[in-house]
Amino acid sequence: MGRRVAIVGAGMTKFVRRAKETGKELAFYAAKAALDSCGAKLKDIDAVVLGSAPDTFDGVHMKGEYLSCGAGAFGKPYLRCFVGGGTGVFAVAVGWYYIASGIFDTCLVVCEEKMSSYQPHPQGAFLTIFDHTTERPLGPNLLWIFALEMQRYMQTYGIKKEEIALVAVKNKKNALDHPAAQLAAEITVEDVLNSEVLCYPVQRLDVSPVSDGACAIVMTNEYLARRFTDKPVWVSGVGWCLDTAYWTNRDLAYPRYVEEAARMAYKMAGIRDPRREIDVAEPYDPFDYKELHHLEGLMLCGRGEAPQLLVDGKTQRDGELPVCPSGGLLGVGNPIAAAGLMKVIEIFWQLRGEAGKRQIAKKAKRGVAQAWGDLMQVGTVVVLEI
Amino acid sequence: MEFKVNKKREIKHHFGQLPVESLYTAGIAGEKFLLGLKEGKLLANYCSDCDFVFLPPKLYCEFCFKEIPDEDWQEVENKGILVSYTFVHVDSNGNKLENPIIVGAIKIANTDTTFIHKLLDKVEDIEIGMLVEAVFAPKERRRGSINDIVGFRKVE
Amino acid sequence: MKNFFATPLSEEDFKKRNFCFETWIGNCFYAWDCGVAIGKYLEGLKNGKIIGVKCPKCERIMVPPRIFCEWCFVLIEDFVELKDTGRINTFSISYISWDVKKLEKPQIPAVIEIDGASPGYGILHLISEVDPKEVKIGMRVKAVWKEEKEREGKITDIKYFKPY
Numbered sequence: 001m002g003r004r005v006a007i008v009g010a011g012m013t014k015f016v017r018r019a020k021e022t023g024k025e026l027a028f029y030a031a032k033a034a035l036d037s038c039g040a041k042l043k044d045i046d047a048v049v050l051g052s053a054p055d056t057f058d059g060v061h062m063k064g065e066y067l068s069c070g071a072g073a074f075g076k077p078y079l080r081c082f083v084g085g086g087t088g089v090f091a092v093a094v095g096w097y098y099i100a101s102g103i104f105d106t107c108l109v110v111c112e113e114k115m116s117s118y119q120p121h122p123q124g125a126f127l128t129i130f131d132h133t134t135e136r137p138l139g140p141n142l143l144w145i146f147a148l149e150m151q152r153y154m155q156t157y158g159i160k161k162e163e164i165a166l167v168a169v170k171n172k173k174n175a176l177d178h179p180a181a182q183l184a185a186e187i188t189v190e191d192v193l194n195s196e197v198l199c200y201p202v203q204r205l206d207v208s209p210v211s212d213g214a215c216a217i218v219m220t221n222e223y224l225a226r227r228f229t230d231k232p233v234w235v236s237g238v239g240w241c242l243d244t245a246y247w248t249n250r251d252l253a254y255p256r257y258v259e260e261a262a263r264m265a266y267k268m269a270g271i272r273d274p275r276r277e278i279d280v281a282e283p284y285d286p287f288d289y290k291e292l293h294h295l296e297g298l299m300l301c302g303r304g305e306a307p308q309l310l311v312d313g314k315t316q317r318d319g320e321l322p323v324c325p326s327g328g329l330l331g332v333g334n335p336i337a338a339a340g341l342m343k344v345i346e347i348f349w350q351l352r353g354e355a356g357k358r359q360i361a362k363k364a365k366r367g368v369a370q371a372w373g374d375l376m377q378v379g380t381v382v383v384l385e386i
Numbered sequence: 387m388e389f390k391v392n393k394k395r396e397i398k399h400h401f402g403q404l405p406v407e408s409l410y411t412a413g414i415a416g417e418k419f420l421l422g423l424k425e426g427k428l429l430a431n432y433c434s435d436c437d438f439v440f441l442p443p444k445l446y447c448e449f450c451f452k453e454i455p456d457e458d459w460q461e462v463e464n465k466g467i468l469v470s471y472t473f474v475h476v477d478s479n480g481n482k483l484e485n486p487i488i489v490g491a492i493k494i495a496n497t498d499t500t501f502i503h504k505l506l507d508k509v510e511d512i513e514i515g516m517l518v519e520a521v522f523a524p525k526e527r528r529r530g531s532i533n534d535i536v537g538f539r540k541v542e
Numbered sequence: 543m544k545n546f547f548a549t550p551l552s553e554e555d556f557k558k559r560n561f562c563f564e565t566w567i568g569n570c571f572y573a574w575d576c577g578v579a580i581g582k583y584l585e586g587l588k589n590g591k592i593i594g595v596k597c598p599k600c601e602r603i604m605v606p607p608r609i610f611c612e613w614c615f616v617l618i619e620d621f622v623e624l625k626d627t628g629r630i631n632t633f634s635i636s637y638i639s640w641d642v643k644k645l646e647k648p649q650i651p652a653v654i655e656i657d658g659a660s661p662g663y664g665i666l667h668l669i670s671e672v673d674p675k676e677v678k679i680g681m682r683v684k685a686v687w688k689e690e691k692e693r694e695g696k697i698t699d700i701k702y703f704k705p706y
Contacts, residue, residue: 011543016550020561021445022413028446032453032543042451059408059566069448116556119407119565121642132574133400133584134606135666137698140640144651144666147634155632155679179546200635200674213548244612248653248664249604252632397584397695399573406568411561414549420562453543479569530562 002100006232009038015333024070084373088340113335157304175331182333211333237383239264258297258379282343340371624658
C-alpha cells in the first residue's frame with residue numbers, strides 16, 4: 001500500500017506533574033531530541049504533524065498554531081490532529097499516510113500536553129465530555145465513565161479487583177526503569193486495594209496521573225530510511241475506528257472499536273494470528289483495568305481472559321507476551337496526547353534492542369501499540385516491525 | 387427531503403457555563419525575560435546561525451531549531467521606533483470604553499521583532515515613526531510580568 | 543538535545559507561586575440549542591414522560607432520542623413514549639466532585655436501560671434512596687419525578703431513580 005514507512009528517530013521529555021516550561025518549550029525538547037537521535041536537521045523535515053488536546057487545557061486559542069514553532073513547523077505544511085487519548089497513536093497513522101502516499105518524504109510527528117495550566121484541577125477540563133443537556137446537569141465528574149465501564153467489565157466476566165490491581169503493580173514496577181517516569185513505585189496489591197476509593201470501583205492507585213510532557217518521532221520512506229539509521233522500524237499496519245457517542249447505548253464490557261481498529265492494522269500488516277505473531281504489546285492503560293480490556297480488544301486473548309494472562313505472569317518482561325514493558329501510563333505518566341506516542345516509542349526502542357533496563361527477554365520482531373480516547377469511543381492501533 | 391419539524395417547540399435552548407481558569411507558567415526563556423523586566427531591563431536573545439534577534443527572547447530559534455545558548459542573551463535599549471498602533475474603543479465584551487486604550491507595535495533598537503505594548507501618550511500625539519521609550523512601574527510594584535512596563539512614551 | 547528532560551515544579555512551588563506566571567479566567571457562557579430530538583425529549587420530561595425514537599429501517603427503539611439513525615443513516619420521525627422504569631446496566635459510587643474535592647454524600651451514577659427501548663439502550667442518571675452497598679447490576683429501578691409545577695424541561699426533572 002504505497003511506499004514503506006519507517007520510524008527512524010525518537011525523543012521525549014520527562015513526564016512531570018507540573019512543568020516550568022511552556023507548551024512550546026516542551027514540544028521543542030521532544031522534537032529536537034527526536035531529530036538529534038538520528039542526526040536529522042529541521043531542513044530534512046518536509047511536514048509536521050502535531051497531536052494535542054483541546055485548547056481548554058491550556059487556555060490557549062488555536063493551540064496547534066501556538067505550538068507550531070516549537071514543533072519545528074515554521075514554514076512547513078502542518079496538521080494538528082486530536083482524537084482524545086488515541087491521538088498519540090493516531091498521529092503516527094497520519095504521519096504514515098503522509099509518507100506512504102509519497103506527498104512527503106520525511107515528517108516529524110510531535111505530541112505535546114501541558115495539563116497543569118487548568119485550575120483548580122485538570123480533571124475539570126473534561127467536563128465537556130458529557131452532553132451539555134442530558135448529562136452535565138447531573139453534576140458528573142470524569143471518573144464516572146471509567147468507573148461505570150470498569151464495573152460492567154468486572155461483572156460481565158466475573159473479574160476480581162485483586163486481579164486488576166496486578167496491572168498497577170506490574171506497570172508501576174516496570175516504570176522504575178524508565179528515565180521519564182513520573183509515578184514509578186514498588187507497590188503491592190494490598191496497597192492498591194487499600195488506596196482511597198474515588199469513584200467505586202476506581203481507587204486512587206488504579207488511576208494514571210495528570211502530566212505535562214511531550215514526545216516526537218521522525219518518520220521517513222524506504223528510500224531515505226538508511227540515511228538516518230541502520231535500524232529503521234517499519235510501520236507495517238495502522239488502524240483507527242470510532243464508536244458511537246451515545247455511550248449509554250452500547251455494552252461497555254468489550255471495546256469493539258479497538259477490535260475494528262486492530263483488524264484494520266493487522267490486515268495491513270498481514271497478521272492472521274495476533275497472539276502468536278505479536279511479540280510485545282503496549283495497550284493503553286490510563287486505568288489498570290483498561291490494559292486488560294484493551295488486550296482483549298486487540299484480540300491478543302479471548303474476551304474475559306486477559307486477567308489469566310496476567311496472573312500466570314505471561315505479561316511480565318520475561319514472559320511470552322510482555323505487556324507495557326515501559327511502565328505504561330500508570331507508571332510513566334499520562335499527558336493526554338503524548339502518552340500514546342510514548343508507547344509507540346517504547347515499541348520502537350524494544351524492537352531495536354535500545355530499551356536499556358526495560359529490554360524484554362525475548363527477541364522481539366513485531367510489536368503493537370494502541371491508544372484509546374474520548375467517550376470510550378476511539379481505538380487507534382499501530383503495528384511496528386523490524 | 388422534507389423535514390417535518392415542530393416549529394412551535396416549547397423548549398429551544400439549554401443554558402450553561404464552562405468553568406475555565408488557567409494558570410500559565412512563563413517558561414524557561416520567558417521567566418528569564420520577566421525577571422529582567424523586574425530589574426528594569428529589556429532582555430533579548432540572538433540566533434547566530436540566522437542572524438536574528440528575538441524580543442521577547444525564545445528558548446530556541448524557530449527558523450533553524452537551534453537551542454539558543456545563555457551567552458547569546460543581551461540587554462537591549464528601552465527605546466525604539468513606533469511602527470504601528472491602534473486605538474481600542476470597546477472591551478472584549480463589546481462594551482464601550484470611556485477612554486480608548488492605545489496599543490502600539492514597537493521596533494526596539496537592535497532587535498528584529500516587533501514588541502507589543504500600550505502607548506501612554508495622548509491620541510493626537512501618536513504618529514508612526516516616532517521614537518518611544520519604556521516606562522517601568524516603580525520597583526516595589528514589579529513582580530516579573532509584562533505589566534512591569536506600564537507602557538511606552540514618546541521621547542521628546 | 544538530551545532525552546527525558548523537563549523542569550518539574552512541586553505542589554509547594556505551585557502554591558507559593560515560586561515562578562513567573564499569569565492567570566486568566568474565561569467567561570464561557572453558552573446557550574445550547576437542544577435540537578429537534580432533545581427538544582422533544584425535554585418536553586417529554588416536563589410532562590413526566592421519557593421519550594424515545596424508532597428507526598423506520600432497523601426498528602431499534604433508542605433513547606436518548608435522535609432524528610437520524612447512526613447505523614442506517616435515515617431520518618427518524620417516530621417518537622415513542624417509553625416507561626419510566628428500567629434496569630441498572632452498570633453503576634458506580636462517587637466520593638469526589640469534578641474538581642477532585644470530597645463529597646459530603648456519595649453520588650451513585652448509573653446507566654439505566656429504559657423499559658420500552660431496545661435492549662441495552664439506556665440513559666445516564668443517578669440512583670438514590672438506597673444503601674450504596676445494596677446496588678447491583680440488573681436491579682430494577684423507577685424514576686422519582688419533581689412535582690409537576692417544578693419541572694422545567696431538564697434532565698433534572700427526574701430527581702433520581704430508586705429501586706422498586
